Amino acid sequence: MKFASSYEPNQYEADIYAAWEAAGAFNPVVPAVPIDNNSDGIDDRFEKNGRYYSIVMPPPNANGNLHIGHGLTVALEDSLTRYHRLKGESTWYVPGADHAGFETWVVYEKALEKDGHTRFEFSRDELYARVWDFVQMQRGNMELQLRALGASCSWDDLTFTLDENVVDRVYTTFEKMWNDGLIYRGEKLVNFCPKHQTAFADIEVEHKDEKGTLWELAYDDIIVSTTRPETLFGDTAVAVNPEDERYQHLIGKTVHLPLTNREIPIIADEHADPEYGTGAVKITPAHDFDDFEVGNRHNLERIQVISEDGHMINVPEKYEGLTTEECRKQVLKDLKDQGYLKGEKKIVHSVAHCYKCGTVLEPMLKEQWFIDVEKLAKTAIEHLERDEIKFHPENKKRVLINYLKNLKDWNISRQIPWGIAIPMFRKVTAEATDEPDWIFDRRTNLTEIEKSGVTYVRDEDTFDTWFSSSHWPIVCTDWSEENPTPYYPLNVMETGADILFAWVARMIMMGLYVTGEVPFKEVYLHGLVLDEHGQKMSKSKGNVINPMELVAKYGSDAFRLGILRGRSAGMNQAFSENSVVSGRNLCNKLWNISRLIQSIIDEDENEGAPENALSRSINDNGSFTERPSPATAGARERSEKDAFLAPTYTTLNQGEDWICREINDCISQLETDMKEYRFAEAVETLYQTIWDKYADWFLESQKIYRNVPLLKITLEHLLIALHPFAPFLTEAIWQNLSWTDGFIMTAKWPSELNFDPMTAEQFENIRTIVSEIRTTSQALSGTNKSKKYPLLYDNDSLVEDNILLIKTLTRVPDINPLNGAPRGLRLALANHEIYLDVPEQTVKDYKDALTEKILAVGRELDALNLRMSNPNYVERAPEHLVKETRDQIKEKQALIDRLKAQQELI
RNA sequence: GGGGAAUUAGCUCAGCUGGCUAGAGCGUACGAUUCACAUUCGUAAGGUCACAGGUUCAAGCCCUGUAUUCCCCACCA
Numbered sequence: 001m002k003f004a005s006s007y008e009p010n011q012y013e014a015d016i017y018a019a020w021e022a023a024g025a026f027n028p029v030v031p032a033v034p035i036d037n038n039s040d041g042i043d044d045r046f047e048k049n050g051r052y053y054s055i056v057m058p059p060p061n062a063n064g065n066l067h068i069g070h071g072l073t074v075a076l077e078d079s080l081t082r083y084h085r086l087k088g089e090s091t092w093y094v095p096g097a098d099h100a101g102f103e104t105w106v107v108y109e110k111a112l113e114k115d116g117h118t119r120f121e122f123s124r125d126e127l128y129a130r131v132w133d134f135v136q137m138q139r140g141n142m143e144l145q146l147r148a149l150g151a152s153c154s155w156d157d158l159t160f161t162l163d164e165n166v167v168d169r170v171y172t173t174f175e176k177m178w179n180d181g182l183i184y185r186g187e188k189l190v191n192f193c194p195k196h197q198t199a200f201a202d203i204e205v206e207h208k209d210e211k212g213t214l215w216e217l218a219y220d221d222i223i224v225s226t227t228r229p230e231t232l233f234g235d236t237a238v239a240v241n242p243e244d245e246r247y248q249h250l251i252g253k254t255v256h257l258p259l260t261n262r263e264i265p266i267i268a269d270e271h272a273d274p275e276y277g278t279g280a281v282k283i284t285p286a287h288d289f290d291d292f293e294v295g296n297r298h299n300l301e302r303i304q305v306i307s308e309d310g311h312m313i314n315v316p317e318k319y320e321g322l323t324t325e326e327c328r329k330q331v332l333k334d335l336k337d338q339g340y341l342k343g344e345k346k347i348v349h350s351v352a353h354c355y356k357c358g359t360v361l362e363p364m365l366k367e368q369w370f371i372d373v374e375k376l377a378k379t380a381i382e383h384l385e386r387d388e389i390k391f392h393p394e395n396k397k398r399v400l401i402n403y404l405k406n407l408k409d410w411n412i413s414r415q416i417p418w419g420i421a422i423p424m425f426r427k428v429t430a431e432a433t434d435e436p437d438w439i440f441d442r443r444t445n446l447t448e449i450e451k452s453g454v455t456y457v458r459d460e461d462t463f464d465t466w467f468s469s470s471h472w473p474i475v476c477t478d479w480s481e482e483n484p485t486p487y488y489p490l491n492v493m494e495t496g497a498d499i500l501f502a503w504v505a506r507m508i509m510m511g512l513y514v515t516g517e518v519p520f521k522e523v524y525l526h527g528l529v530l531d532e533h534g535q536k537m538s539k540s541k542g543n544v545i546n547p548m549e550l551v552a553k554y555g556s557d558a559f560r561l562g563i564l565r566g567r568s569a570g571m572n573q574a575f576s577e578n579s580v581v582s583g584r585n586l587c588n589k590l591w592n593i594s595r596l597i598q599s600i601i602d603e604d605e606n607e608g609a610p611e612n613a614l615s616r617s618i619n620d621n622g623s624f625t626e627r628p629s630p631a632t633a634g635a636r637e638r639s640e641k642d643a644f645l646a647p648t649y650t651t652l653n654q655g656e657d658w659i660c661r662e663i664n665d666c667i668s669q670l671e672t673d674m675k676e677y678r679f680a681e682a683v684e685t686l687y688q689t690i691w692d693k694y695a696d697w698f699l700e701s702q703k704i705y706r707n708v709p710l711l712k713i714t715l716e717h718l719l720i721a722l723h724p725f726a727p728f729l730t731e732a733i734w735q736n737l738s739w740t741d742g743f744i745m746t747a748k749w750p751s752e753l754n755f756d757p758m759t760a761e762q763f764e765n766i767r768t769i770v771s772e773i774r775t776t777s778q779a780l781s782g783t784n785k786s787k788k789y790p791l792l793y794d795n796d797s798l799v800e801d802n803i804l805l806i807k808t809l810t811r812v813p814d815i816n817p818l819n820g821a822p823r824g825l826r827l828a829l830a831n832h833e834i835y836l837d838v839p840e841q842t843v844k845d846y847k848d849a850l851t852e853k854i855l856a857v858g859r860e861l862d863a864l865n866l867r868m869s870n871p872n873y874v875e876r877a878p879e880h881l882v883k884e885t886r887d888q889i890k891e892k893q894a895l896i897d898r899l900k901a902q903q904e905l906i
Numbered sequence: 907g908g909g910g911a912a913u914u915a916g917c918u919c920a921g922c923u924g925g926c927u928a929g930a931g932c933g934u935a936c937g938a939u940u941c942a943c944a945u946u947c948g949u950a951a952g953g954u955c956a957c958a959g960g961u962u963c964a965a966g967c968c969c970u971g972u973a974u975u976c977c978c979c980a981c982c983a
Contacts, residue, residue: 006945207980214983225983239983272983281983290983349982399910403979406908501978527977532918534976565931566919571911572977574918578932581945588945596942672922681920684930699942778937778949811938811948860927872963881925881964888927 002736003598007591009555012732017147020731025745026154028052028487030090052092053084054487056476057146057153058495058503059096059161059469061103063138066145068529068537068575069496071547072567074149075560075725076526076679077494081152082724083674084491086749092487094476095146095153099135099161101419101465102204106196106356108134108418119197119417124460125447127417145548150556150727152745159476161468162420166475170468171423171442173514178440182372185438189292190411192364193354194310198415199366201464202408203502206355209348214277216343217335220255222247222266223342225277227349228287229335230328232257233315234305235264237283239294242268244279258340259331260316269294286365304365324362368413369422369461376509377404383518389508390522392677393570396500403501404509412464419462429454470506473519490520497525497570524677525570529563532576550580557726558584564679564725586687587729590722593695594733597711601738604708649709651755655701655805656710658763660755662693663717667750670721686722694718697767704804712739717750765832766802772829773810773836780825780838780846790814792824794833812836828898847903854899861892 020026030051055077060070077093085091108131109119119127146153159166177183190199212227224238235257240247247266254263271294272281285295286302295302307313312320312327319327335341352361381404383389384397391397413422421444427437432454439456441449448457473479479488489511495503504523511519530536531543538544550559561583567573651657666689673682694714702711715737723730723744734744777788791812793799799806803815824835825843838846864885867873874882 003942005941006943202979227983277983283983288983290981347982393911395910399978402909406979498978534918568920576918576932579918582931585943585945589943592943592946594942599942676922678920678922681922684920688930695943696947774948775950781937863927867964870963874963876963877925884925 003591003595005592005595007555007588007729007732009557009587009728010552013148013150013556013728016728016731016735017150020152020743020745021147021155023743025743026093026152027156028090028092028154051090052486052491053081053089054092054094054477054490055081055492055494056094056159056473056490057096057151058499059098059159059472060142060146061100062097062142062160063104063107063135064100065141066149066547068545068547068563069526070145071149071550071559072526072529072563073494073496074146074151075563076524078149078151078153078727079560079564079679079682079724080492080494080674082727082745085152085745086720086723086747088748092157092477093151093153095143095151095155095158096472096476097139097142097158097160098469099418099465101414101416101462102196102198102356104131104135105416105418109196123447124417128421131418148548148551148556150560152727157476161465163475165478166468166471167420169471169475169514170420170463173471173510174423175440175442177371177513182375184370184372185367186370187365187367188370188411189286189289189363190366190368191352191361192308192366193357193359194308194362195357195359196354196416197308199364199368199411199413200354200361201411201466201502203466204355205361206353207350208353210351212347212349212351213344214347215332215341216278217258217282218340218342219257219264219280219282222250222255222280223278224280224282226282227347228284228328229331230312230319230324231284231287231305232282232331233260233312233319234284234286234303235282236285236295236300236303237264237298238266238280239269239272239283240266240280241270241272241274244272244274246274247280258338259334267294267298269297287363289363292363302365306362306364308364310362366413368411369424369459371410371412371467373407373410373509376513377407379512380404380505380509383512384508388518389520392522392524393568396497396523396525396570400500400505404505407505410464410467412467413459413461414464415460416462419465420468422459422461422463424459425449425456426459427454427456466502466506469503470510471514473507473511474514479515484515488515488519489517492522492524493520494524494526497527500525522677526567527570528572529575530572532574532578534572534574545575545577550577554580554584555587555728557587557729561586561683561725564683567680569677583726586691587726589691589695590718590726590729591733593690593699594715594719594737596699597715598737600702600706600711601708604706605738649707649713651710651759652707653701653705654759654763654766654802655698655705656707657755657757657760659694659698659714660710660753661757661760662689662698663714663750664752664755667717667721667752674724683725686718686725690718690722697763700809701805704808713753716740716747717753719744720747720750723747762798765798766805768829769799769827769832769834770806770809772827773806773812776825776827776836777810777812779849780836780842788813789824790816790837792816792818792835792837794818794822794835796832796834799832799834826898826902828895828902831894831898850899850903854896854903857892857896857899861889861896864889864892 057077058073060066081091081093111134112119122130143158174183191202191205192199214225214227215229216223216225217229217232219238222238222240226232238255240251242251250266251268252266254265256262257264267283271290272279283291283294283300285292285300286304287306292302294300303314305312305314306324310323312322312324315327319330322330332341353359354361381401384401384404389397391400423440423442423444424438425441427435427439429435435452435454439451441456443449444458446458448455450456473488473490473493477485477487477490479485493504493507504525507519511517528536529545531545535541535543547559550562554562558580562580563575565579565583651660666685669685670682673679673685698714719730719733727745731744734740773791780789788811791806791810791814793815794817799815800817806812807815818833818835822835824837825846827834827836867885868889
């Protein structure tokens, strides 16, 4: 006996993972070969759908730790991967690691500061090299954690977002876009973090509502409203709404800009909202997004008055060099002293913050690289509307289309050294007037290049991380123009719903642009994992759950089962340790189920019985007698193609046929659930089949009837079916069982078990009988401390054949034929002549309960009769439903009759 | 302002194409039991499916409206 009395995951998980990895079990069976160009291609494509299954991991931060969201991601993706691998597909789960441009940079810069350095002491290339070393030193935790979670990914193919092939592909795309005129350099306002000294894409900005003040300033005859008085030095106009009666006469005039000696025009623009503040707004094109647009419409000058590090520039000497905050105070004081400040009121407005450090972002005028997204978005929308990608949840497709329709040009420049260098070089030889100002070149390892005698220097900026990650499905599958791989498009892209726009949208645009095909056939988006009260997890709230702690405490499988339960696509849902505990309990249950079966098999072998010995019955005294194979029981041969390792089985009693049926149903249910990405339901189904059916009924019955071959094959089926969700447990059991061979991980998905449906259905009768005996015994016992009563039966072969089983399951002290007149309490639910031999007084005490029961059934019967009395129902409802209702009426009526008979007996 | 979602047992959630006498886990109550498993077994209580209309033979599910909650996008001088 190799099985300990409880499952201890820590004893098995690491070894099992190492054994899988050493055996190369994670690698795709059929390597990605180029599609044969000589053939018409159609057959290859057709074939590929059946044989290849590819999925790529959203790359976790290379030098970070996994959080609960990663835990969910792995649970989902690995379950899919393992399921499809068991189904016999050539499955490729590609792991990844992200250089996490901004995140890592923030961490590194902090470390630099701690050592008393700043980024400005180093060149861009020096910084890049230093962060590279920093990352290499820190790297590895995340990969170990993925292993601990059981991710069956192909480690040989791990893709790091700064790998050479990634950079190559990114440059190729960039070059193509540059040549196609999709890339342009523009001076635009960008959200700029003065602390981190970098710009962000719109999508990275976090807007928060904050209390602020709306000041009213007198610009001569007109009073403007502003929340940022310090930017007045950059004002180049005052705008009023063209419809606004109050200001009609002022349009076209100029006003004096306080604290300066400048005059600025009053212009008419829709942007000014007559309802808001005074209806007149100062226009600062260099420091406000709306004003920038207004400035463009009216050809206004852009005066930059705030530097990138947040200090005042191009302002009167008095204010020069102040921080924006200091300047605001000073300006307000001066305005007040000089009588320009006419009022102030408190307001709430939303302010852009750096999502990393919380610093208020400064709109900053910068020259940046942009992608003209119009065509890309349009193409993506076309393919989406053609339903080339199936979304889970479905509604996200419309959300995505809506986003793409309103997408603005994409700023891809970042002023962070840690990233892929933008392969663009700026002309510095002034006299070379015919040459373009910017040229594309891949040699980003050089800071300066020369072409036809002209010198160019490399742009210092790096790519927005989403620009490179939008290539993820392409680079992970090694797709190329020359060798399109059958693993592209991916079968599914699984990721967080929160990065639908940032990532999924861009992968689709980029995939189509580069390959002409959508990058994946389906998208599964998971929601946020919330704490047990439905609150977002955050460090400040202290409610963060570390997945690795749960894995250490309860095992990887328990965590995976726990996090999948009660979770559906796209929803933010609560999670608590409880669900992991219940996962752990299932693991332990299955462990003990296997332990019991192994012990039966060990006994069987010790007795030297032939391997495919037929079942035996246990006698009252505990000894076994051989049961003859009843010809009428419809013995079923196990067909060749079903054969795993256990020999052919034969079903010999109701419970055995029944469990075959239940396992078949479970597995086909699983197949549907996996196809529809209903993970929680899949787990639920397995839970019920293993626990409520296999253990509670079938195994209990096998304590009497021992069918060794059937025990083997049914256990194999359940283990394989659970493997995608609980890989370690099922492998540990598989390795401990005496008759199994190889890895369960690479076993074959079970095919159908043969059984006799009629016999299987009879077992439902037995279950009903047993349940009613249990219920009634408990109800009768009441104050009587669960006293058990003997069971009597009259001329009933089902009961007679299963005396021992019923006795075991109900713990009634005795089951005997009823000799003579009926006595005791007749059990009515099951249509069998059975009685609990209860003293008369106890039966009388039960009478009220019985009356209640009759009334309840009567109400059900009334409802059914009402339905049938409606001619429209009989006419219009499907025939099988009407028939069903008729049958139910018959049944209920019979039940009432039986209950009444029971009552009369008392 | 635009878009999306949720509302079902004390809690967390299922309920798919309308057929429901609405389910599960956890929790609660009562009971059992010591060689597969106390990480166990049995039984039970617990619901006006947010509200109001409508469609239908039939509505938790479809339609209209209302309320509450959450998320995303845009705006907020």
